[in-house]
Amino acid sequence: MIRVNPLVEEAIRNNQPIVGLESTIISHGMPYPDNIKTSLLCEDYIKNEGAIPATIAIINGEIVVGLTEKEIEFIANPINKIVKVGRKDLPVVLANKANGALTVSATMMICDMVNIRFFATGGIGGVHRGVEETFDISQDLREFTLSNVVVVSAGVKSILDINKTLEYLETLGVLVIGFKTKEFPAFYTQESNIEIEYRCDSPDEIAEIIKYQDAMKIKSGILIANPIPKEYSYSKSSIDKAIEKAMVEMKGQEVTGKAVTPYLLAKISEITANKSLEVNQQLVYNNCRLAAQIAKAYQKVGGYGEKN
Ligand code: PSU
Numbered sequence: 001m002i003r004v005n006p007l008v009e010e011a012i013r014n015n016q017p018i019v020g021l022e023s024t025i026i027s028h029g030m031p032y033p034d035n036i037k038t039s040l041l042c043e044d045y046i047k048n049e050g051a052i053p054a055t056i057a058i059i060n061g062e063i064v065v066g067l068t069e070k071e072i073e074f075i076a077n078p079i080n081k082i083v084k085v086g087r088k089d090l091p092v093v094l095a096n097k098a099n100g101a102l103t104v105s106a107t108m109m110i111c112d113m114v115n116i117r118f119f120a121t122g123g124i125g126g127v128h129r130g131v132e133e134t135f136d137i138s139q140d141l142r143e144f145t146l147s148n149v150v151v152v153s154a155g156v157k158s159i160l161d162i163n164k165t166l167e168y169l170e171t172l173g174v175l176v177i178g179f180k181t182k183e184f185p186a187f188y189t190q191e192s193n194i195e196i197e198y199r200c201d202s203p204d205e206i207a208e209i210i211k212y213q214d215a216m217k218i219k220s221g222i223l224i225a226n227p228i229p230k231e232y233s234y235s236k237s238s239i240d241k242a243i244e245k246a247m248v249e250m251k252g253q254e255v256t257g258k259a260v261t262p263y264l265l266a267k268i269s270e271i272t273a274n275k276s277l278e279v280n281q282q283l284v285y286n287n288c289r290l291a292a293q294i295a296k297a298y299q300k301v302g303g304y305g306e307k308n
């Protein structure tokens with residue numbers, strides 16, 4: 001059911017630094033054909049840091065770890081009707097021999113299965129605003145209790161309720177570390193005014209913590225919150241306006257369930273005349289670089305030798 005690209009397979013066997021990449025961000029998070037370029041650039045940034053990228057998706061009912069360029073082009077193209085796949089959807093998509101893009105939850109799950117420890121994304125899913133009514137909480141959060149994977153994310157989008165998302169992670173016992181910051185980043189912007197408990201200032205520091213997690217045999221995900229670089233960061237007030245507007249428009253459209261996140265991303269991109277798309281791309285590249293650096297630092301402290 002799982003086909004691991006031979007290059008990635010060899011890297012896993014030799015304990016080399018590898019960074020997993022999700023595919024929902026390609027198929028549902030960004031418009032075609034920009035999404036192809038973004039996806040390939042993500043891989044380049046990881047390679048430039050000396051790590052091996054592995055983009056993961058489902059093609060004709062087979063989970064592929066380490067897509068080829070052709071396969072990336074395939075899942076990027078909307079004519080191929082790529083399904084958005086979270087943990088719970090996986091067996092259905094496999095049974096239907098369908099094509100699927102994996103969300104953070106499903107990607108973490110597969111990374112854990114094939115022994116890929118590090119994973120870069122844009123922003124993880126979380127507790128949605130208005131959760132009191134909708135009960136909409138992303139599967140991504142619970143996945144951190146199930147998969148032993150370190151996820152580098154630019155925090156969470158302020159289309160979500162950031163406070164509640166962090167409280168939920170706290171309840172689940174998930175470690176959240178800010179990279180060079182104690183302010184939890186809000187995806188498009190560095191600012192959220194929400195403080196987190198832990199801050200690390202280098203990949204080495206993070207690797208050291210992961211090593212102790214291993215030594216304790218704690219099997220759970222870690223969230224590394226990596227703010228978008230200052231030069232690309234929106235101010236909180238300007239992106240908040242775009243988000244408010246997108247949410248008002250969504251209310252009139254009766255968008256629900258797994259369509260919510262892709263809808264809002266596209267809407268915000270439209271409202272900001274694609275500026276938010278560029279910001280989204282830059283923060284993903286930034287996360288790819290950091291994930292690769294942490295993977296390398298982890299190898300340096302002997303992390304891969306103690307695989308459990
Ligand atoms: N962040 C992005 N773009 C995306 C997503 C996150 O920058 O497309 C995707 C991720 O795959 C994440 C998913 O797992 O949205 C969350 O969806 P939901 O809120 O339906 O759980």
Ligand code: MN
Pocket residue numbers: 136137138139257258260
């Ligand atoms: Mn949801």
